[in-house]
Amino acid sequence: MNEFDYLGEGEVYLDSACQSLRPKCVIDAINQYYTEHNSCGERVKYKWGVETDEKVEEARELVLKYLDMKPKKYTVSFTLNTTYGINLILSQLKADAFKKVMTSEIEHNSPFLSTMAFSERTGLPREVMKRNEDGSIEASAYDFSDAVVVINCASNFDGRKLLNIKEVVKAIHKAGGIIIIDAAQAMAHSSEIVRGIEADAICFSAHKLYAPSLGVIVWRDELMGKMTNGFVGGGMVDDVEKDSYLLSAESKEHRYTRFEAGLQAWGEIVGLGAALKWLMKVPKAEWKKLENNYTELYEFLASSSKVHLVNREPNATMSFYVDGLDSHMLGNALSRENIMARTGYFCAHYYLDHVCKYPPLVRFSLGLHNRPEDIEKVKKVMGKII
Amino acid sequence: MVCIAAFIILAIVGVFVAVAAIFKPKIWKSYTKALKKAWGCLWKKVRLQKCETGFKEDVKNSLLSRVMLKHPKWVKPLSIIIEILSIIIVVVVVWAILTAIKSLLALWALGSCNVTKPSACSLGAEICSIDESEPTNVFEATGRWFTEWGEIFEAFPDKFRTYKAEDYDFNYITINPNEVEGLPTAVDIFDPGCSVCMASYVKQKKAGFFDDYNVRLVPFAIQDAEGNYKFKNSEIIVRYMFASEQIRSGLSLEIIDHIFTGENSEGISYQTKFNEDYTAEEAAKKIESWLKKAGAKDEEIKEIREMINYPEITDKMSQNREIVENQLRVKGIPTMIYDGGKHTGLWEKS
Numbered sequence: 174m175n176e177f178d179y180l181g182e183g184e185v186y187l188d189s190a191c192q193s194l195r196p197k198c199v200i201d202a203i204n205q206y207y208t209e210h211n212s213c214g215e216r217v218k219y220k221w222g223v224e225t226d227e228k229v230e231e232a233r234e235l236v237l238k239y240l241d242m243k244p245k246k247y248t249v250s251f252t253l254n255t256t257y258g259i260n261l262i263l264s265q266l267k268a269d270a271f272k273k274v275m276t277s278e279i280e281h282n283s284p285f286l287s288t289m290a291f292s293e294r295t296g297l298p299r300e301v302m303k304r305n306e307d308g309s310i311e312a313s314a315y316d317f318s319d320a321v322v323v324i325n326c327a328s329n330f331d332g333r334k335l336l337n338i339k340e341v342v343k344a345i346h347k348a349g350g351i352i353i354i355d356a357a358q359a360m361a362h363s364s365e366i367v368r369g370i371e372a373d374a375i376c377f378s379a380h381k382l383y384a385p386s387l388g389v390i391v392w393r394d395e396l397m398g399k400m401t402n403g404f405v406g407g408g409m410v411d412d413v414e415k416d417s418y419l420l421s422a423e424s425k426e427h428r429y430t431r432f433e434a435g436l437q438a439w440g441e442i443v444g445l446g447a448a449l450k451w452l453m454k455v456p457k458a459e460w461k462k463l464e465n466n467y468t469e470l471y472e473f474l475a476s477s478s479k480v481h482l483v484n485r486e487p488n489a490t491m492s493f494y495v496d497g498l499d500s501h502m503l504g505n506a507l508s509r510e511n512i513m514a515r516t517g518y519f520c521a522h523y524y525l526d527h528v529c530k531y532p533p534l535v536r537f538s539l540g541l542h543n544r545p546e547d548i549e550k551v552k553k554v555m556g557k558i559i
Numbered sequence: 560m561v562c563i564a565a566f567i568i569l570a571i572v573g574v575f576v577a578v579a580a581i582f583k584p585k586i587w588k589s590y591t592k593a594l595k596k597a598w599g600c601l602w603k604k605v606r607l608q609k610c611e612t613g614f615k616e617d618v619k620n621s622l623l624s625r626v627m628l629k630h631p632k633w634v635k636p637l638s639i640i641i642e643i644l645s646i647i648i649v650v651v652v653v654w655a656i657l658t659a660i661k662s663l664l665a666l667w668a669l670g671s672c673n674v675t676k677p678s679a680c681s682l683g684a685e686i687c688s689i690d691e692s693e694p695t696n697v698f699e700a701t702g703r704w705f706t707e708w709g710e711i712f713e714a715f716p717d718k719f720r721t722y723k724a725e726d727y728d729f730n731y732i733t734i735n736p737n738e739v740e741g742l743p744t745a746v747d748i749f750d751p752g753c754s755v756c757m758a759s760y761v762k763q764k765k766a767g768f769f770d771d772y773n774v775r776l777v778p779f780a781i782q783d784a785e786g787n788y789k790f791k792n793s794e795i796i797v798r799y800m801f802a803s804e805q806i807r808s809g810l811s812l813e814i815i816d817h818i819f820t821g822e823n824s825e826g827i828s829y830q831t832k833f834n835e836d837y838t839a840e841e842a843a844k845k846i847e848s849w850l851k852k853a854g855a856k857d858e859e860i861k862e863i864r865e866m867i868n869y870p871e872i873t874d875k876m877s878q879n880r881e882i883v884e885n886q887l888r889v890k891g892i893p894t895m896i897y898d899g900g901k902h903t904g905l906w907e908k909s
Contacts, residue, residue: 497635498627505624558631 176451177542185512185547190329190490190519190538192380193361195448202447203385206440214439216408225439232446233429236389239449240375241368248425250432251442252388255357256283258376259323261390261432262353263287265403268295271350272319277302277310278528279333282520284323284355291321306485308333312344320350326366327359330519330536332488334359334366342372351399357381361452361540362463362489383541384448385441390432397422397431406434459541463489466548467539473552479559483525483534490538492519495559500533503558507535510554661708668714669890670903674707677890684904686891687753689884692784714888721899724775727882730875731775732800732815736808738773745772745897748883750781751797751818752790752834756893759906760819766908772897776815779879779892792833792842794876795867799846801875802866806859813853814846 176196180186186194206228212221214229233249252258263274276288278301292299300320302310308328322345326335335341338354345352351373359366360377367375373396379387402420409430412419422431464487471487474480483492494500504516515536518525525531537551573590580587596617603609619641627634662672662680670684671677678688694700724744731746738744747763749756763769778800780793788794796818800811822828833842847860855863866872883889887901894903 499619499638502620502624502627502634505620506627509624509628554628558627 180542181511183511183550185550186542187512187514187537187539187547187551189361189540189542190358190381190536191515192378192386193383193540194542195385195444196383196451196542198451199384199444199448203440203444206443212439213436214442215437225443228443228446229437229439232442232449235446235449235453236391239364239368239453240391242391246371247391247393248428248431250390250392250429251437252390252432254380254386254388255281255355255376255378256287256388258374258388258390258432259283259287259353259355260290261404262374262376262392262396262400263291263321263323264294265400266291266295266321267399267401268297270319270399271295271297271321273298273300274321274323275300275302275315275317275350276322277304277324279304279308279328279330279521279524280323280325281329281355281357282522283357284325284353285521285523288321288323297321304333304335306333307336309336310341312337312341315344317345317348317350320345320348322350322352323355324352325355325358326370327356327363328490328521329358330490330492330521330525330534331484332358332363332490333485334363336366338366338370342370346371351396358490379441379445379448382445382448383452385438385444387438387441387445389445392432394425394428397428400431404432404434408436409434455541462545463539463541463543466543466545467491470537470539470548470551473548473555477559483529483531489540490536492525492534492536494532494534498558500535503535506558507551507554510550512551512554661711664711665707668711668718669888671890674710674890675703683891685755686893686904687750687755687781687789688891689781689889690783690789710888717888717901722896722901723899724896727886727896728878729775729777729882730801730879731777732804732811733808734769734774734776734812742771742773743897745774745895746777747774748777748779748879748889748892748894750779750790750793750892751800751815752793752830753781753892754830755905757819757828757830759893760815762906762908764820768906768908776812777879777883778811778815779883780876781892782880790834792837792839795839795842796833796846797876798867798872799843799850799863801872802863802869803850803855805866806855806863810850810853810855813849817849 176198177194179197180194206225210221210224212219212225214222214225216222234244236249237244237247252261274288274291274295274297276284276299288299291297300315302315302324304310310324322341324335324341326338327333342352353374353376354367354370354372356364356367356375356377358381360382372393374390374392376388376390379385379389405418405420409421410418411421411423411427420431421427422429467489468487471482471484471491474482474491474493477495479496480493481496495503500516504514507514515538517533518531519534519536525534573594576586576590580590619638622641623634623637626637661674662682665674666672666680666682669677671686671688672680672682674691675693676688676690677683677686678690694703724746727746729746729748745768747759749760763774768774778797780797781789783789796814800814803814804811818829818833823832829845833845837845843864847864850860850863851857883892883894887894887896889901889903891903893906894901895906896902
């Protein structure tokens with residue numbers, strides 16, 4: 174794609190699950206913010222500020238549009254990343270409104286650890302649910318009564334999706350629980366899984382979505398009633414007296430401020446808007462090319478008896494280990510050939526290390542920037558090694 | 560294991576880096592960064608925690624990732640070799656550190672950094688060592704290594720105790736036949752064949768030590784674990800000393816004085832002659848000639864010659880050995896007890 178033509182000859186980036194490469198239009202948008210209207214958003218009246226406000230507002234609208242969610246019900250707040258988003262919610266949820274906290278075994282440490290911390294803080298029991306091999310959950314097997322459920326809708330090591338997400342969300346709500354979805358890995362290439370889902374909150378990272386480093390919380394307005402004010406400060410209030418304050422988030426118009434303490438990363442938010450606009454216009458042929466690329470690479474790896482794939486099926490994100498080869502060493506060797514891939518447990522230690530007992534893995538995560546020649550090169554180098 | 564080895568290697572290399580850093584400060588920065596990482600990994604390992612992407616991977620990966628691309632089949636054997644090498648490095652370095660600590664403790668507690676063979680320690684005082692038998696195999700050596708620790712720790716309390724010459728029931732010869740009342744008592748354990756004992760004796764004599772103390776000379780012929788004497792004629796000299804002292808008090812001093820201070824017509828000290836030249840018969844003959852010169856009659860000399868083989872003399876020597884080696888845990892002589900302390904090595908006037 175022309176948007177990534179800054180990539181050097183022979184450089185193969187396979188770590189989109191960590192952070193995707195940014196298309197030129199996103200880089201241009203950020204540059205434009207810094208060079209043409211660098212200003213504090215949502216608090217200044219001068220020309221540059223007004224322009225920033227417009228773009229930030231547009232970015233919030235684009236997030237909801239991308240997720241097919243209704244602005245009347247949902248609010249978009251910005252933060253640092255998915256982990257931060259989930260923690261911001263969990264750390265402020267009222268303990269007496271819930272009976273337990275639940276997560277699943279295949280989670281990234283982001284939900285896995287934050288639910289532990291929530292359990293420690295509130296004294297509520299924590300339950301770790303099993304996920305089927307296809308990523309779904311046996312919703313009927315669990316009691317979601319007044320539960321806080323934090324789970325992903327796509328895994329970060331093999332891309333498996335929460336296929337019965339609608340059923341799960343419905344069951345949780347029916348039992349009086351709430352669900353926070355970690356959509357970090359779904360947003361770029363599998364957003365259909367989370368579109369229109371009536372979750373109580375969806376957290377994701379813009380930097381896995383071809384946008385700059387930024388966290389996003391899309392949350393249902395009702396959630397505010399279940400929260401205490403635990404993280405407050407600048408940009409959040411309409412009035413302050415000696416011992417009290419009036420949160421701006423009380424009004425729908427400024428509800429997003431509930432999670433936006435202090436100045437935000439305005440340039441990054443502007444960049445997110447540009448990324449979403451670009452993403453929504455990516456031609457079908459490019460998506461097809463991505464699918465072809467990862468399918469080809471998956472099939473190549475699957476064809477080797479020495480390669481043990483975690484994936485059950487092709488996905489833009491695939492993890493594996495090679496018999497007799499240390500994955501970190503393999504990653505290092507690939508790096509020497511300008512192939513950038515992640516190694517280790519990808520912050521999913523519990524499942525990959527303790528449940529599955531895998532050795533450290535190599536992860537290839539592809540993106541729209543990958544070219545067919547990238548795949549050829551990886552196949553060639555990997556073929557030589559294994 | 561690799562990270563522990565790496566940490567040790569880095570610590571050693573650190574000395575050289577510190578010198579290099581004087582000229583190129585950047586080297587120091589990158590070195591300390593690596594050292595911190597290695598230490599972090601080591602600390603985790605020590606607490607039985609995982610060190611997934613620690614220093615170990617960095618070291619091995621940088622070494623083997625090039626090989627992986629060119630000769631993938633070499634990676635596994637090379638990886639095993641690196642692991643084995645690192646284990647060897649760790650074992651050797653840990654052993655070296657422990658041995659160094661043991662040697663320092665032994666030097667402090669026993670006066671010699673080598674417990675089994677004190678003469679092999681150049682850091683200790685100048686002595687004639689009382690060596691134990693050398694281990695003959697690995698198992699013995701390992702066992703000895705551990706028992707030496709025990710010996711060192713056992714000797715710790717001795718460093719803090721007060722020694723009194725009168726407390727030990729030695730068979731001795733007095734320099735002053737009638738000990739002078741009021742003078743402090745000193746015990747001097749010596750081997751007639753030991754050159755350091757000789758030097759010590761000469762120094763004491765010159766400095767008037769024998770006038771300031773009631774000195775009790777304890778003749779002691781150093782033996783190894785197999786019963787062999789360190790100096791070939793020491794046994795016969797000691798026997799003659801004890802026997803002649805029984806005939807006449809002070810007679811034995813003539814023997815030791817000649818050995819320690821006398822020399823033959825060629826200017827060779829008698830100690831050297833006794834140690835290197837004289838046979839047992841020649842040694843006995845020489846001693847008897849000194850006794851005669853000192854006024855011993857022929858029948859007295861004849862009696863002495865008979866007495867040297869009496870069990871009574873052997874018992875005296877055995878009793879002294881028990882006190883020296885087991886009660887005092889002496890690793891070398893001359894050893895003296897005076898002024899509340901035990902002093903091993905060449906005597907120096909304080």
